[in-house]
Amino acid sequence: MLIEEISEGSVEVGFDDGTVADNVEVRLYDAEENVIEEGTTDQEGIYEYDSDLDVERVVAEDDMGHRADLIPGESGGEEGFIQSLPVWLRTTAGVGILLLTAVMSKYFRKDKGDN
Numbered sequence: 721m722l723i724e725e726i727s728e729g730s731v732e733v734g735f736d737d738g739t740v741a742d743n744v745e746v747r748l749y750d751a752e753e754n755v756i757e758e759g760t761t762d763q764e765g766i767y768e769y770d771s772d773l774d775v776e777r778v779v780a781e782d783d784m785g786h787r788a789d790l791i792p793g794e795s796g797g798e799e800g801f802i803q804s805l806p807v808w809l810r811t812t813a814g815v816g817i818l819l820l821t822a823v824m825s826k827y828f829r830k831d832k833g834d835n
Contacts, residue, residue, distance in 0.1 A: 721786035723778060729771030731790060733761050733780040740765030741782060749777040 721741060726732045733741040746767040748757040756775070761767045769775070778790040 721780060721782065721788040723780045723788035723790045725778075725790060725792050726766070728792075730766060730768045731778055731780075731792075733765045733767065733788065735786070741780065741786075744780050744782045747779045747781075748773060748775045749779065750774055751776045753777075 721733065721735055721744075723731055723733050731746070733744050733746070735741060740761075740763075742761055742763045742765055744761045744765070746759055746761060747755050748769060750756050751774070756773055757769055759767060759769070761780070767778075767780075775792050778792060779787065780790075781787045
């Protein structure tokens with residue numbers, strides 16, 4: 721399960737296969753871990769709350785054991801190292817790996833042919 725802040729006071733809950741998580745329980749917590757609001761997502765997986773609330777953490781949970789946590793205002797909470805790199809750098813690294821593989825393949829094929 722994934723949860724994403726789509727605007728201040730609004731989160732979207734879904735699954736990694738792209739389906740929405742409708743009718744999922746959402747709880748908002750304050751800094752002391754007290755529940756300050758509870759509700760469920762709508763048909764589109766959206767949960768809206770008063771943006772004036774002092775929300776420190778948002779938790780979405782369904783009855784199948786899926787759970788997602790979000791700290792509002794933080795971007796990319798579960799983003800890995802590779803995904804955090806700029807696109808141009810990831811692209812350059814990918815092309816470099818392909819070129820290295822091609823060169824190594826050609827070298828080893830040529831080396832076997834000489835024996």
